[in-house]
Amino acid sequence: MLLQKQKKNGKGSRLLITVNVLGSSGPVRFLVNEEELVATVIDTALRSYAREGRLPVLSSDLNNFLLYCTNTESEALSPWETIGSRGGRNFVLYKKQQQQQQLEKTTEPEMKDGDGSSTVITRKGSGSWKAWLNKSLNLKISSH
Numbered sequence: 523m524l525l526q527k528q529k530k531n532g533k534g535s536r537l538l539i540t541v542n543v544l545g546s547s548g549p550v551r552f553l554v555n556e557e558e559l560v561a562t563v564i565d566t567a568l569r570s571y572a573r574e575g576r577l578p579v580l581s582s583d584l585n586n587f588l589l590y591c592t593n594t595e596s597e598a599l600s601p602w603e604t605i606g607s608r609g610g611r612n613f614v615l616y617k618k619q620q621q622q623q624q625l626e627k628t629t630e631p632e633m634k635d636g637d638g639s640s641t642v643i644t645r646k647g648s649g650s651w652k653a654w655l656n657k658s659l660n661l662k663i664s665s666h
Contacts, residue, residue, distance in 0.1 A: 541567045544616040556606025560599045
């Protein structure tokens with residue numbers, strides 16, 4: 523089925539977007555105006571997530587989160603750009619790590635693999651969130 527854009531009061535097209543929250547069981551979907559700021563979309567996603575009673579419980583401070591468009595490389599969307607600027611409809615929302623919130627003054631967290639070895643997970647601005655997600659999922663898969 524082809525989605526058609528609709529004009530509403532001359533304010534631009536409305537888009538049905540999908541926001542996947544890392545750690546949640548499923549995406550949040552809602553309509554937005556393509557001229558809405560990314561910060562407003564993050565706020566709407568957090569409110570929808572909380573209203574639906576999803577887990578894990580997230581804070582409501584939109585400054586603690588980054589939004590990525592799934593069809594761009596690794597840069598988070600700026601809170602001041604419009605949601606329609608990248609042409610995407612699918613997004614990933616994830617909570618900033620405390621290292622990022624504190625100017626990365628602390629060490630990176632470690633995860634234990636199934637064999638007992640540890641893997642250091644880093645999240646710098648130059649890395650790809652897709653690679654990080656794939657690596658995280660591969661660590662959780664156990665062989666029978």
